[in-house]
Amino acid sequence: MRVYLSEFARVGGALLLVLYVVFSYLVFRYRTEKKRKPFYVVQILLMIGIQGLLFLQMLLKTNDLRYLFFFAFQAIVILATIILYRVIYPDANLLIVNNMCLLLMISMAILTRLSGNKAIRQFIIALASLVIALILPELVLRFRILSELWWAYGLVGITALSFVLILGRAINGSNINYSVGGVTFQPSEFIKIVYVFFVAAALTRVEELWHILLVSAGAALHVLILVFSRDLGAALIFFTVYFMMLTIARDRYEYLLAGLGIGIVSCIVAYRLFAHVRARVAVFLDPWTSIDSAGYQVTQSLFGISVGGPFGLGLYGGNPSAIPFVEQDFIFSAIAEELGIVFAVALLAVCLSTAWMVFRIAEWIRDPFYRLLCAGFGIIYVFQVFLTVGGGTKFIPLTGVTLPLVSYGGSSVLATILMFGLVEGIVLIRAGEHKKAVERLRAVHESAGKRRAKRREDDEED
Amino acid sequence: MTKKTDRPIRGRKPLRPPTPIAVVGIIFTVLFTAMSIYLCRYAYVNRQTMMSNSYNNRQRILLEQNERGTIYSRDGDALAVSEVSEGGDEERYYPYGELFAHAVGYATKGKSGIEAMENYYLIRSDISLSEKARYADEGRKKNPGNSVTTTLSVPLQEVASKALAAYRGAIIVTDVRTGEILAMVSKPGFDPNHVDAEWNSLIADDEDAELLNRASQGLYPPGSTFKLVTALEYIREYPEDYGAYHYQCNGMFKAGEETIHCFHGESHGSLDFYGSFQKSCNSSFANIGMQMDRGDFGRTLTQLLFGSKLPVDFPASVSNAVMGPDAADGDVIQLSIGQGATAMSPLHLNMITQAIANDGVMVRPYLVKSVDSADGKTLVKEHAGEEIDRVMSEEEAAILQEMMVLVVNGGTGRRLSGLSYQAAGKTGSAEFDSGQKEESHAWFTGFAPAEDPAIAVTVIVERAGGGGEYAVPMAKRVFDCYFGVE
Numbered sequence: 001m002r003v004y005l006s007e008f009a010r011v012g013g014a015l016l017l018v019l020y021v022v023f024s025y026l027v028f029r030y031r032t033e034k035k036r037k038p039f040y041v042v043q044i045l046l047m048i049g050i051q052g053l054l055f056l057q058m059l060l061k062t063n064d065l066r067y068l069f070f071f072a073f074q075a076i077v078i079l080a081t082i083i084l085y086r087v088i089y090p091d092a093n094l095l096i097v098n099n100m101c102l103l104l105m106i107s108m109a110i111l112t113r114l115s116g117n118k119a120i121r122q123f124i125i126a127l128a129s130l131v132i133a134l135i136l137p138e139l140v141l142r143f144r145i146l147s148e149l150w151w152a153y154g155l156v157g158i159t160a161l162s163f164v165l166i167l168g169r170a171i172n173g174s175n176i177n178y179s180v181g182g183v184t185f186q187p188s189e190f191i192k193i194v195y196v197f198f199v200a201a202a203l204t205r206v207e208e209l210w211h212i213l214l215v216s217a218g219a220a221l222h223v224l225i226l227v228f229s230r231d232l233g234a235a236l237i238f239f240t241v242y243f244m245m246l247t248i249a250r251d252r253y254e255y256l257l258a259g260l261g262i263g264i265v266s267c268i269v270a271y272r273l274f275a276h277v278r279a280r281v282a283v284f285l286d287p288w289t290s291i292d293s294a295g296y297q298v299t300q301s302l303f304g305i306s307v308g309g310p311f312g313l314g315l316y317g318g319n320p321s322a323i324p325f326v327e328q329d330f331i332f333s334a335i336a337e338e339l340g341i342v343f344a345v346a347l348l349a350v351c352l353s354t355a356w357m358v359f360r361i362a363e364w365i366r367d368p369f370y371r372l373l374c375a376g377f378g379i380i381y382v383f384q385v386f387l388t389v390g391g392g393t394k395f396i397p398l399t400g401v402t403l404p405l406v407s408y409g410g411s412s413v414l415a416t417i418l419m420f421g422l423v424e425g426i427v428l429i430r431a432g433e434h435k436k437a438v439e440r441l442r443a444v445h446e447s448a449g450k451r452r453a454k455r456r457e458d459d460e461e462d
Numbered sequence: 463m464t465k466k467t468d469r470p471i472r473g474r475k476p477l478r479p480p481t482p483i484a485v486v487g488i489i490f491t492v493l494f495t496a497m498s499i500y501l502c503r504y505a506y507v508n509r510q511t512m513m514s515n516s517y518n519n520r521q522r523i524l525l526e527q528n529e530r531g532t533i534y535s536r537d538g539d540a541l542a543v544s545e546v547s548e549g550g551d552e553e554r555y556y557p558y559g560e561l562f563a564h565a566v567g568y569a570t571k572g573k574s575g576i577e578a579m580e581n582y583y584l585i586r587s588d589i590s591l592s593e594k595a596r597y598a599d600e601g602r603k604k605n606p607g608n609s610v611t612t613t614l615s616v617p618l619q620e621v622a623s624k625a626l627a628a629y630r631g632a633i634i635v636t637d638v639r640t641g642e643i644l645a646m647v648s649k650p651g652f653d654p655n656h657v658d659a660e661w662n663s664l665i666a667d668d669e670d671a672e673l674l675n676r677a678s679q680g681l682y683p684p685g686s687t688f689k690l691v692t693a694l695e696y697i698r699e700y701p702e703d704y705g706a707y708h709y710q711c712n713g714m715f716k717a718g719e720e721t722i723h724c725f726h727g728e729s730h731g732s733l734d735f736y737g738s739f740q741k742s743c744n745s746s747f748a749n750i751g752m753q754m755d756r757g758d759f760g761r762t763l764t765q766l767l768f769g770s771k772l773p774v775d776f777p778a779s780v781s782n783a784v785m786g787p788d789a790a791d792g793d794v795i796q797l798s799i800g801q802g803a804t805a806m807s808p809l810h811l812n813m814i815t816q817a818i819a820n821d822g823v824m825v826r827p828y829l830v831k832s833v834d835s836a837d838g839k840t841l842v843k844e845h846a847g848e849e850i851d852r853v854m855s856e857e858e859a860a861i862l863q864e865m866m867v868l869v870v871n872g873g874t875g876r877r878l879s880g881l882s883y884q885a886a887g888k889t890g891s892a893e894f895d896s897g898q899k900e901e902s903h904a905w906f907t908g909f910a911p912a913e914d915p916a917i918a919v920t921v922i923v924e925r926a927g928g929g930g931e932y933a934v935p936m937a938k939r940v941f942d943c944y945f946g947v948e
Contacts, residue, residue: 003595248482256485291517299517306505306512307520319520337520341505345498352494359487375483382490386497393504395497 006060010314013053014343020046020102021346024353027095028360040094044082047102048075054109054315054339061316067112074108074123081130085424089137091431092424093361099354100420103405104413106347110335111408113315114327118408125410126417133421140425141432147369150201154218157194160187161225186411188226188234193419195222196376199242203249204369212246230276233387233399239263241379248375249368284397297323301330301392304337305344312340327408329400333392347406348389355382358423365430374426377419510582516572521585528587530554531607533566533576535616536644536831541566542577542654546604558616560651561623564675565614565643565829568654571661574673576610576829579775583608583842588835606836613642613831621943622647625936630924631903632676632808635940638816638915640846641825645940648676678778681805682922685892686725686742686874686929687905688783688800690814690862693739695762696750697858704861707735707750715745720792722748722799725891725928739865740873742889744799751798752791760785765853766814773826773850774809781806801893812920814853815907818866819886819915822859824850867912874930875908878938883945885910887919887937889929901925906933910941917944 023043027036055071058064078101085097104126111119164187202215219242226235243259270277279294287295287302300323308318320326320334327334336344358378365371384401391398402409404416480488512518529552533542541562544552554569556562567575569584577584587594587605597605622633622645635645652664652672664672674680697704711730714723722744724730730743738746751759763769768783783804785797796802809827817824826848833842854862866886869875874889887908893900904926909918919937926932941947 001595003598004591007591244486248486251482253482253485256482299515302504302508303512303515303518303520305501306508307518308505309509313520313523317523319523322519336501336505341502345501348494348498352491355490356487359483363481363483371483375486379486379490382494386490386493389501390497393497393501395500 002060006057006314009053009056009060010340011311013050013057014311014340014346016046016050016053017343017346017350020050021349021353024095024099024350028353028356033091033094036094040098043098043102044079047078047098047105050102051075051078051105051109054106057315057317058109058113061314070108070112074105077127077130078105081134084134088134089424089428091428092137093357093427095357096354096420096423099350099357100405100417102350103347106335107331107406107408109315110331110338110406111327113338114321114334115408118327122408122410122413126413129414129417132414133417133424136418136421137425137428140422141428145197145201145369145373147201147204150198150205153194153198153201157191157198158218158221158225160191160194161222161229164188165225165229186409188231189409189411189415190418192234192237192380193377193415193422195219195238196241196245196373196380199245200369200372200376203245203372206249212250216242216246227270232270232277232280233401236387236399237380237383237401239266240383241376244379245372245376248362249372280397280399284394287394297325297330298392298394298398300324301333302394304330304333305341305393308337308340310340310342312336312338312343314338328402329388329398329407330392331403331407332389335406348385351382351385355379355385361423361427361430365426366433367429370426370429374423377423381416381419513585514573514578514581524585525552527605528585528607529604530569531584531587531609531836533580533584534609534611535614536612536642537616538611539616541612541614542569544607554654556654558619559653559655561616561619561647562614563651563654563672564648564677565612565619565646566654568657570658575675575776576612580610580830580833583833584610588839588841589837590839593837608833608835608841610833611831612829613637613644614646614829615644617943618645618940619647621645622936622940623649625939626921626923629926629932630670630676631922631926632680633922633936633940634677634808634812634920635944636812636816636827636918638819638909638918639825641816641827641848642831642846643827643829644917644944646675646677646829648674648680675777676808676922678772678774678776678807678809680922681779681781681807682903682905682924683802683804683892683894684800684806684811685890685903685905686744686800687811687888687890687892687907688804688806689739689742689747689798690818690866690888690907691763691766691783692747692751692798693735693865694854694858694862695754695759696735697861698762698854699754699758701857704735707738709733709738709743709746709749711743711745713745715748715795717748717752717791717795720795722795722801736865736868739888740868742869742874747798748795751794756785756789756794757787760787760789765851767810767824767850768806772807772810772813774828776829778809779807781810800890808920808922811905811907812918815887815909815920816918817853818859818862819909819918820859821856822852822854824853826850863912863915866908870908870912874928875906875934877930877934878908878941881938881941882947883910883941884912885937885941886912886915887934889934891928891930902927904929904932906937908937910945917941 020043023039027039030036051071055067059067081101082097085092108119108123111122206212223235223238243255247255283295283298287298291299304320304323315338318337320337323330323333355378362371362374381404384404387399388401388403390396402412530544532540535541540557542556545555546552565575567577569577573581584607587607589605594605618635626633626647626649630649632648636643650670650672710732713727713729714721724744730741733743733746763783763785768781771780772778793802797804813824828844830844832840834840863886866888869888870878870885875887878885885908887906890905891902892905893902904923906929907920909915919940921933921936923932
């Protein structure tokens with residue numbers, strides 16, 4: 001019986017997630033949230049089902065009934081979040097909320113398996129973040145983010161990054177954490193948001209060429225400070241986001257090509273200048289010769305990915321703890337190992353559909369600043385997913401960024417949830433725009449109708 | 463486009479180029495798709511090698527769940543089994559001890575042979591879910607691993623091992639049509655039951671090199687057996703005139719600085735092409751070598767897999783024989799008689815012999831017939847007779863077959879003549895410099911029955927002397943066993 005049940009939980013979990021993915025792409029066929037509603041309801045049911053099966057796997061392996069309690073508690077929290085969102089913001093985009101909740105649930109399951117304490121801490125932070133994210137859209141709608149303050153956003157970002165750089169030098173470390181009241185805090189996660197504010201605000205105000213040069217200099221300063229902080233992953237993200245946002249703001253693809261060219265040259269320069277960049281590339285090209293030193297992490301990650309097979313070894317069935325820092329940088333490999341390649345690829349598809357939705361919202365909004373802001377968040381999110389998964393699977397060199405919402409790390413979860421909260425705020429602004437437009441249209445129709453009616457009356461009189 | 467949307471259709475619109483946001487979306491979609499395909503492919507392609515990597519401690523998980531599977535001979539005799547003690551410890555037992563040491567290998571200390579090749583399957587259990595449930599209900603802690611059925615034959619392996627006796631060397635026996643390896647013996651051997659205990663003496667750097675599978679990893683000067691290759695190239699270059707070849711042997715041949723002698727300084731007198739091969743006349747073959755196009759000879763060597771990795775699933779050395787348009791005369795005559803820098807593995811020589819016997823088509827040699835789960839599902843089935851290449855024409859193969867029959871009936875392989883089956887082959891006595899005196903390895907490679915070849919046998923006996931006296935009788939014992947002659 002147990003054998004059948006655990007097999008059912010293993011294969012079933014992956015298949016339900018695949019089904020979930022199908023629905024998260026089907027919603028793109030409809031333009032209004034109203035028509036998408038049935039899909040969302042099915043998604044929520046699937047989500048609870050997936051979570052149930054993941055915890056069933058753990059229950060069967062460990063015989064620990066506490067997992068039932070964990071599952072019930074998390075399911076209630078997630079359901080409450082979704083229902084609250086729906087009630088408070090009838091216009092909110094539920095695909096983003098659903099996907100966000102799904103990724104948090106998967107994160108909870110895999111973190112519970114890897115380290116119970118970390119899972120509980122992560123859960124508390126996620127809970128607090130969700131509460132904040134519940135208020136945030138209303139704040140965005142009421143107070144509006146000011147694009148006039150572009151210089152202030154830039155100043156805050158650069159100052160914070162310099163501060164991190166100087167302090168990082170002082171304590172002689174490259175991975176910068178601050179402990180405030182027992183909670184470790186990674187400032188660079190939040191500077192990302194401020195940076196997108198800066199780029200979006202500054203680019204919407206650009207009128208002449210030298211304006212672009214000025215904004216570019218500001219962005220370049222951010223990137224350079226990050227390079228000197230040895231935070232190459234963040235530097236790459238900041239760089240890419242800038243050129244993509246510039247392309248969107250100016251509606252000219254030359255900027256994308258220019259970004260690509262400058263990017264390639266910068267990579268070559270960085271390779272020549274920095275030993276740690278060369279080391280990363282060497283491990284990427286051949287991790288096997290340094291399997292017990294520099295290549296250890298990547299090769300262990302590759303083992304994890306390759307041993308799981310389509311449906312994984314089951315939670316507690318593999319050995320993902322063999323990968324150093326598995327909860328942060330290599331959570332995806334742990335998922336591939338224990339939940340299988342099907343599950344892992346479906347997870348990627350969920351992340352991509354989230355980005356699609358954010359981009360679609362950006363396309364529809366009229367206000368150029370919010371449009372750019374929204375697109376920027378989408379790029380930051382999806383690029384980060386690409387970097388961390390690509391790095392852990394040796395598709396690209398390792399850059400050491402986390403998988404948003406899934407990896408362990410309070411700052412990362414908080415920052416990502418805030419970002420999606422802001423996007424939901426922008427959705428509300430778009431809904432306001434839409435309503436105004438509808439009213440205007442109705443007014444035009446009504447006046448036209450009156451005129452027509454009047455003409456008909458005139459005709460009849462003749 | 464018949465895509466259903468709830469957008470009201472307002473007539474045809476001119477096709478707009480995608481917005482930059484859409485382009486960014488497309489870029490990431492392409493990147494994610496490529497990454498997902500890469501991920502699936504990587505995980506699938508590397509699933510076996512990754513699991514067997516010694517740095518991957520996940521093997522332990524499978525070992526805790528499953529009993530290591532059994533390895534069987536072609537007739538179902540167990541060659542390696544796992545025995546579980548009362549305490550639950552698993553021990554690997556090899557009922558035949560030393561006999562299959564190299565072919566089957568050992569499952570400890572990094573593993574070797576079939577134990578290493580098929581490790582991925584042996585530590586897995588692919589029985590059905592209901593079987594697993596049954597085992598769990600019976601209270602058994604482990605599921606039975608998948609079993610491997612090899613192509614090896616216990617009687618042939620035994621006779622080959624006995625024939626080689628206390629000599630160092632190797633014997634390899636293959637089925638010429640299918641490529642199945644029926645026997646593969648390497649000496650000196652070791653007992654795989656005691657690898658852990660004897661490890662330090664086994665890895666000691668001495669001439670014994672017990673762990674080396676001489677049949678596939680040993681590299682020896684092929685000596686006169688290489689004349690098969692030289693003869694093939696000559697027939698290829700002179701398809702009309704090779705029959706008119708004539709040479710007067712006086713026991714030596716000179717080219718440039720180099721002088722070569724016939725074996726034991728013998729003078730063979732007047733010889734034609736067939737006679738040169740039958741008597742294995744070095745001088746005549748050096749003379750033949752000098753008459754050939756060196757570029758073409760080089761291409762034939764490449765086609766016969768010299769200098770490239772042999773397409774087998776177990777470790778095999780790369781044979782070395784170099785010839786090209788710029789080769790010096792001295793090197794040409796050395797190569798023509800299989801001396802000088804020329805070196806090949808017994809496995810490779812067996813493959814060439816097999817190709818001759820198989821009318822010119824070389825097939826892939828293999829050791830594993832099938833992998834089956836404990837409840838009888840076949841997981842892997844090796845393809846019999848998988849063609850590597852047609853390395854020579856049917857006519858060329860027929861001429862070489864005829865010449866090899868002559869060697870047995872009236873040449874250096876006489877000890878195989880006058881039997882109930884007609885064998886064909888070529889001997890060799892490969893000279894090498896041992897420092898003090900001139901010594902030679904004894905070679906024989908051949909097949910039988912000549913009219914409808916079934917098996918190919920290749921024998922190398924290190925430092926024994928002439929192939930005709932030492933290697934041929936060993937091959938005879940193997941043929942006798944195969945054809946049921948007492």
